[in-house]
Amino acid sequence: MSTSRSPGRLVATGGLLTALSILIMLAERLLPVGTLFVHLLLSFVMLAAIQLLGTAGAAAVWLATAVLAQLLAGPPVSLVYAFVSGSYPLLKRVLESRVKGRALRLVLKAPVAALLAALLYVAARLVGLADPLAAAVRRWPGLPWPWLAVPVLLAAFYVYDLLLDRAQTPLAELLRLLGLRS
Numbered sequence: 001m002s003t004s005r006s007p008g009r010l011v012a013t014g015g016l017l018t019a020l021s022i023l024i025m026l027a028e029r030l031l032p033v034g035t036l037f038v039h040l041l042l043s044f045v046m047l048a049a050i051q052l053l054g055t056a057g058a059a060a061v062w063l064a065t066a067v068l069a070q071l072l073a074g075p076p077v078s079l080v081y082a083f084v085s086g087s088y089p090l091l092k093r094v095l096e097s098r099v100k101g102r103a104l105r106l107v108l109k110a111p112v113a114a115l116l117a118a119l120l121y122v123a124a125r126l127v128g129l130a131d132p133l134a135a136a137v138r139r140w141p142g143l144p145w146p147w148l149a150v151p152v153l154l155a156a157f158y159v160y161d162l163l164l165d166r167a168q169t170p171l172a173e174l175l176r177l178l179g180l181r182s
Helices: 007-030 035-072 075-085 087-098 102-126 132-139 145-177
Strands: none
Touching (some): 007 035, 007 075, 035 075, 035 087, 035 145, 075 102, 087 102, 087 145, 102 145
């Protein structure tokens, strides 16, 4: 297979990656698969988009997928995609290309995670989804939720970031074996 980067091939690749993302989201709604696993797969699709199309092309895939997901998959999965599993790989790419020094990048990723979580929370509340924090507080009223939730979510975010780091090399090799990259 040719590895040409013609405009038509790039648009077709972006369309296929968008369709794959939508299929993964619909599978999450139809099959009893883990939601976190689905969003990790969606992040891997975004990593593939970044490697195949560059940051601008991957941003187009993210936008198209986010809009279609809102229409086809519904708010819970589409919002998490729009604000975390689809957008973070792009933000990670931009951050890592512009900020030198691993320690500084790690420090800067915490406010990025907090911003994405806040945007997701606000968007979920705007579309009328239940407040997960309020449900947890009602279930376990004695726990100091803000002080407990922040470090747990931040640790989970850093594990997610590490998984994305570890997936990039095998993903690049898979794309090369499939003839999609040279």
